[in-house]
Amino acid sequence: MDLTGRFTREDAIRWAPLMVLIALVILFTAINPQFLSLRNFARITVAAAPALMVAVGVTFIILMGSIDLSMEGVLSFTAVLFCYAFVKFGGTLAAGGWIALPLILLVGAVVGMINGLIHVKLRIPSFMASLAMGFVATGATVLLTGGGIVKIDDDVFRGLLTYRLLGFPLMVYVAGIFVLIAWFIQTRTTLGRNFYAVGGGEELAHASGLNVKRVRVAGFTLAGVFYAVAAILQVAKLGQAESVTGANFMFISITSVVVGGVALWGGVGGVWNALVGVLIVNVINNGMVVIGLPDYVQDGMLGLLVIIAVVLSTDRRAVTVVK
Amino acid sequence: MYQLAKVDKKFPGVHALKAVDFQIGRGEIVGLVGENGAGKSTLMKVIYGAYQPDGGQIIMDGKTVRFANPRAAMEQGIGMVFQEQSLIANLTVMENIFLGYEQQFVRFGVINWKAMATAASAQLAKVRLTIDPATVTSALSFAQRQLVELAKVLTLEERVQGNLVILLDEPTSVLAEDEVKLLFKLVRELTTRASFIFVSHRMDEVMELSDRIYVMKDGAVVDVVNRGEKTVEQIQHKMVGRNVDKEYYREHRQKPFDATKELVKLEGVSLPGRINDISLTLHAGEVLCLVGTEGSGREAILRTIYGMRTPLRGKVSLKGQEISRFSPRNAVERGVGYVPRERKVEGIVAGMTVYENMTLSQMGRHSSAGILRIAGERALARDWISKLSIKASSELADCGNLSGGNQQKVVLAKWRSGGSDIMLLDHPTRGLDIGAKEDVYDMIRDMSDAGVGIVLVADTLEEAIGLSHSIIVVKDGAIQKRFACEPGAKPSLFDLLHYMI
Ligand SMILES: Nc1ncnc2c1ncn2[C@@H]1O[C@H](COP(=O)(O)OP(=O)(O)OP(=O)(O)O)[C@@H](O)[C@H]1O
Ligand SMILES: [Mg+2]
Numbered sequence: 001m002d003l004t005g006r007f008t009r010e011d012a013i014r015w016a017p018l019m020v021l022i023a024l025v026i027l028f029t030a031i032n033p034q035f036l037s038l039r040n041f042a043r044i045t046v047a048a049a050p051a052l053m054v055a056v057g058v059t060f061i062i063l064m065g066s067i068d069l070s071m072e073g074v075l076s077f078t079a080v081l082f083c084y085a086f087v088k089f090g091g092t093l094a095a096g097g098w099i100a101l102p103l104i105l106l107v108g109a110v111v112g113m114i115n116g117l118i119h120v121k122l123r124i125p126s127f128m129a130s131l132a133m134g135f136v137a138t139g140a141t142v143l144l145t146g147g148g149i150v151k152i153d154d155d156v157f158r159g160l161l162t163y164r165l166l167g168f169p170l171m172v173y174v175a176g177i178f179v180l181i182a183w184f185i186q187t188r189t190t191l192g193r194n195f196y197a198v199g200g201g202e203e204l205a206h207a208s209g210l211n212v213k214r215v216r217v218a219g220f221t222l223a224g225v226f227y228a229v230a231a232i233l234q235v236a237k238l239g240q241a242e243s244v245t246g247a248n249f250m251f252i253s254i255t256s257v258v259v260g261g262v263a264l265w266g267g268v269g270g271v272w273n274a275l276v277g278v279l280i281v282n283v284i285n286n287g288m289v290v291i292g293l294p295d296y297v298q299d300g301m302l303g304l305l306v307i308i309a310v311v312l313s314t315d316r317r318a319v320t321v322v323k
Numbered sequence: 324m325y326q327l328a329k330v331d332k333k334f335p336g337v338h339a340l341k342a343v344d345f346q347i348g349r350g351e352i353v354g355l356v357g358e359n360g361a362g363k364s365t366l367m368k369v370i371y372g373a374y375q376p377d378g379g380q381i382i383m384d385g386k387t388v389r390f391a392n393p394r395a396a397m398e399q400g401i402g403m404v405f406q407e408q409s410l411i412a413n414l415t416v417m418e419n420i421f422l423g424y425e426q427q428f429v430r431f432g433v434i435n436w437k438a439m440a441t442a443a444s445a446q447l448a449k450v451r452l453t454i455d456p457a458t459v460t461s462a463l464s465f466a467q468r469q470l471v472e473l474a475k476v477l478t479l480e481e482r483v484q485g486n487l488v489i490l491l492d493e494p495t496s497v498l499a500e501d502e503v504k505l506l507f508k509l510v511r512e513l514t515t516r517a518s519f520i521f522v523s524h525r526m527d528e529v530m531e532l533s534d535r536i537y538v539m540k541d542g543a544v545v546d547v548v549n550r551g552e553k554t555v556e557q558i559q560h561k562m563v564g565r566n567v568d569k570e571y572y573r574e575h576r577q578k579p580f581d582a583t584k585e586l587v588k589l590e591g592v593s594l595p596g597r598i599n600d601i602s603l604t605l606h607a608g609e610v611l612c613l614v615g616t617e618g619s620g621r622e623a624i625l626r627t628i629y630g631m632r633t634p635l636r637g638k639v640s641l642k643g644q645e646i647s648r649f650s651p652r653n654a655v656e657r658g659v660g661y662v663p664r665e666r667k668v669e670g671i672v673a674g675m676t677v678y679e680n681m682t683l684s685q686m687g688r689h690s691s692a693g694i695l696r697i698a699g700e701r702a703l704a705r706d707w708i709s710k711l712s713i714k715a716s717s718e719l720a721d722c723g724n725l726s727g728g729n730q731q732k733v734v735l736a737k738w739r740s741g742g743s744d745i746m747l748l749d750h751p752t753r754g755l756d757i758g759a760k761e762d763v764y765d766m767i768r769d770m771s772d773a774g775v776g777i778v779l780v781a782d783t784l785e786e787a788i789g790l791s792h793s794i795i796v797v798k799d800g801a802i803q804k805r806f807a808c809e810p811g812a813k814p815s816l817f818d819l820l821h822y823m824i
């Protein structure tokens with residue numbers, strides 16, 4: 001707001017994603033009141049939880065002005081590996097399957113780190129390096145599974161989906177906790193500050209004595225951890241994993257991040273934008289089902305949304321360039 | 324001919340323009356002066372259409388107009404030469420000159436580069452620049468870029484009928500003396516066709532060039548002075564609201580430095596094509612000034628000390644330790660701070676807040692185990708905001724929204740507050756108003772008292788002479804002459820110039 005308390009253009013741009021979200025909720029409710037029910041909201045959040053983790057992970061990368069396209073492969077890979085490890089260590093959480101949880105977060109970190117190191121050390125653009133990494137991970141997954149499916153049969157672990165607290169499954173709260181962790185990293189740690197510095201002005205960050213390369217590798221590592229969290233939630237949701245478990249997450253997560261108002265050139269936005277973006281995309285997806293739109297219209301709508309979002313955010317850039 | 328009536332502009336937390344009345348006649352040169360953050364750049368942006376006023380009117384030739392964007396203003400003959408460099412570095416000079424107006428050279432869908440080059444050469448000739456229009460812009464010096472910017476604006480001469488208004492926002496801050504002279508000559512010649520609005524913090528220049536001077540303070544025009552009506556001191560008094568200290572460079576505070584403590588030592592350092600066989604020593608408490616013309620190698624020396632360049636030959640030692648791996652991070656860890664002259668690229672991160680910018684180089688001191696102590700950071704920033712009277716609504720303000728001079732103060736605070744004891748200052752007072760310059764001179768003396776060694780590339784020769792303990796004159800990458808500068812026994816301007824050219 002400005003001095004007079006008036007709503008300025010900048011405010012409008014900053015709050016646009018949230019207002020879009022609210023407007024969508026109102027719109028769908030008006031068309032079909034069923035939309036605004038606890039049951040349906042639980043459905044939306046369950047669908048959104050894994051995508052949210054991916055979106056948060058990639059947000060850190062986009063904040064740095066890079067891009068990560070490895071999420072689908074990494075997600076499948078960690079999901080499958082998680083199932084194998086879970087079964088290997090006893091097949092139930094209580095029997096030792098819990099070891100798979102920290103193990104798989106570690107695997108995610110390592111994969112992300114390799115991704116970052118390839119990008120930084122070999123000086124390959126991040127989109128290329130990560131795209132290749134994603135294919136490598138997918139390939140490894142196919143090798144592991146031989147095209148098959150790995151199942152997990154543990155009621156305690158599946159409790160993430162089946163046990164409800166205040167109407168929402170446990171996994172929604174888990175996702176919520178990881179969003180808070182991400183928010184803490186973004187606002188309260190040197191690493192988070194470094195992401196903004198690198199995204200806002202890499203040369204300057206370098207000239208200020210920051211180790212830009214290390215920041216980049218750390219960013220990809222962190223993203224890898226969040227992809228692994230997404231994999232665990234996705235397995236909890238489906239009870240199984242295979243080489244296509246990660247399919248579609250690239251488009252959904254990047255769309256969400258952009259729609260939520262994270263600028264693709266870096267330095268602008270954050271975890272909250274990712275959250276709002278993921279909710280917008282999922283509300284649209286769910287809403288279109290609830291009001292009974294055909295599939296092909298749904299895809300088209302989503303595509304349209306990306307374009308509108310990018311138009312909105314490039315407009316903001318023009319504002320800062322015209323000095 | 325062009326007039327603003329009661330123009331108002333507000334930003335979040337800032338009333339940047341308060342009912343400003345302003346006018347400029349045909350062929351007039353109008354000066355605009357005021358403190359950092361007084362609203363000069365904002366006024367210019369309103370004039371050339373980048374901002375729309377919240378209140379008041381813009382009147383051209385008796386008609387009220389409203390410009391939706393800079394292009395609309397350009398079509399009415401209003402063009403801007405930017406304070407911060409605005410050319411796109413990886414395009415050629417001619418592409419920059421005709422950016423957005425390439426259509427005139429398009430035949431059957433392709434650009435006729437030859438025609439564009441010829442046209443660009445004609446524009447460059449207007450500013451007496453003889454460079455190949457196909458040169459990539461990043462290869463030009465600051466001064467050349469500034470002239471290209473002017474050439475770009477001068478394309479309006481052909482494009483628009485009638486009178487032009489050309490805005491110059493601190494065009495001289497990166498220019499050497501002879502280049503300033505050339506610019507002024509050009510401006511005077513062009514008054515047959517155009518009126519000029521000229522913003523500068525160098526009062527002598529404003530006095531020399533302007534037919535009329537508007538004095539701004541806190542967003543309002545506080546005085547309008549016709550040529551010769553008032554003295555520099557009177558105008559400065561209006562600007563800052565107090566008398567300016569006659570002891571400008573604080574010579575009485577200059578104390579002998581500690582010759583036993585060597586902070587920086589260069590021995591036979593060479594960077595091919597930039598500097599050759601440079602040897603110098605910086606001591607604790609010393610202000611060492613590098614003097615030379617644009618491109619003489621002063622910046623390369625600073626950058627070598629800072630680790631941004633790796634010398635081909637020679638030794639660089641910081642505090643007695645020879646440097647083997649050159650990187651800014653290494654230098655920062657050894658207590659080196661660098662205030663670069665390109666503020667927009669290497670000075671501040673637009674989009675980050677004032678406090679985040681200030682602690683960027685010293686996050687380690689404000690965190691434990693990677694977790695930041697934000698309250699401490701903000702307290703530090705508040706402290707420096709008041710120490711250097713930085714005009715920002717709070718430490719949470721976006722640094723990119725501060726005025727040019729205030730951004731410069733943030734950069735200074737960033738390194739000073741970080742406790743650097745080797746300071747490399749490249750034009751630290753560039754774009755600062757006189758009040759702020761005084762603060763910086765005081766800061767430099769404070770640092771000397773605290774045993775900080777300073778390598779300075781000054782804005783003017785007077786500044787160099789006034790501030791330094793020692794002066795080294797550099798020409799074509801080599802040291803020509805050293806001067807000791809004890810108070811009372813300082814070299815004269817003439818002494819220096821003799822070795823510079
Ligand atoms: N886009 C913006 N958003 C918010 N505040 C702004 C914006 N642009 C300018 N300001 C504020 O308006 C005031 C006037 O700024 P302006 O850039 O016009 O100063 P100036 O007179 O050009 O100063 P300098 O001599 O330092 O260049 C400052 O307080 C600045 O912080
Ligand atoms: Mg300005």
